[in-house]
Every structure is written in C-alpha cells, then in structure tokens.
Amino acid sequence: NAGVTQTPKFQVLKTGQSMTLQCAQDMNHNSMYWYRQDPGMGLRLIYYSASEGTTDKGEVPNGYNVSRLNKREFSLRLESAAPSQTSVYFCASGGQGGEKLFFGSGTQLSVL
C-alpha cells in the first residue's frame, strides 16, 4: 500500500551542486506533480505531467527540470542548486477525475 514514494527524505547541497529528486506512484495515475512548500507561501506548483511523455510548467519552474520516465515515475532535477531552492518538495499524483491528489511524504532540501 505504498501510494506515492519520494526519495530522499532529506538532502543538503552546496550551491552549484546538482541532484535529482525521485518520485514513484503505484496507483496507475496519469497525472503527476511537483510542488515546493516555503514558510508562509503554501504549496506552489513547479511542474506537472498530464501523462507519460508530457510535462508542463507550473507557477515556479525556473531552476528546475523534470522527466516523466514512465507512467509510474516523475523526477525533479536541480542542475545548479541555489540557496533560494531551500524548501520542502512534495510529489503528488492524481487520477483522471481530478477529485483528489495523493501526496508523497516530502523531501526537505537545504542548499548552503
């Protein structure tokens, strides 16, 4: 009964380093999302994928890239991390009806 699995849970990077956040879902959902959460800002959409092979920008895409590897997996890459990218990152997935998004447990990322 895994749902949405994100890795890693915690990560510390130095400015300029790169990393990839992994996300996988086992609910056969078409849509997957990456959000970031900053204090006082709620959750803001970075990128989303309506289906395998498609990706679209959300509200705050700058500094990020994504890959929808297959229906299950949707990864988020930081090519050159900046302190402004210090945040908690959530992956989510949803079905065709759009009635509910299921969230992963989050990744706490610090960029020094």
Added chain:
Amino acid sequence: AQKITQTQPGMFVQEKEAVTLDCTYDTSDPSYGLFWYKQPSSGEMIFLIYQGSYDQQNATEGRYSLNFQKARKSANLVISASQLGDSAMYFCAMRERGAGSYQLTFGKGTKLSVIP
C-alpha cells in the same frame, strides 16, 4: 489576483468546540473543485474533503464539512467538536483544468491550535 485566499494565518479553538476556517477562491473555469488538506507537524499532506462546483449539497466527511457558497466564491471548512489532534496547518486548494491535466492551486494556509 490570488486564486485562493485564506485570510486567517492562525486560529485558536477550545477543545470540543466547532471552528470555521475561511477560504475564498477566484476562477473562470465553470468546472472546478475545492479541497481541504491538513498538514500536521509531521509534514504529510492529508486529504480531508472535496467539493465539486456542480455539487448541490455541501460535502461532509465525519467531523469535517465544507460550507460551499458558490455565489460568494467561498468554501469554508467547518470542524465540529475539535480535538487536540486537529492542531495543524490547514490548506484550501482549488482544482482547475490546465493543459491536458488538472492543476491544484493552494492557499497559504491557516494554523489551527486546539486548546485543552
């Protein structure tokens, strides 16, 4: 303009009392959905309740109900008989149809503290 507005950064409620968390929204999509999520201090996002724009009745899920006033574009969450475990951040969110998929836009949240 913000799509989702939560005007109460923090709220206090006495245990066993009811509390209303406010949410207003703005959209031109006729087919939208409204959600409430709970985020306890452990950090996970927990789905509470959903209301579709065409639903005639207010949604209810146990102690949670959504007071949906379409003309006023408001979707307030009512928690009855508050419990200590209800202390958390609460986020209102709206689903709209984007490019080939649904997008969820979140408000900035309300921190609810339940007092014994």
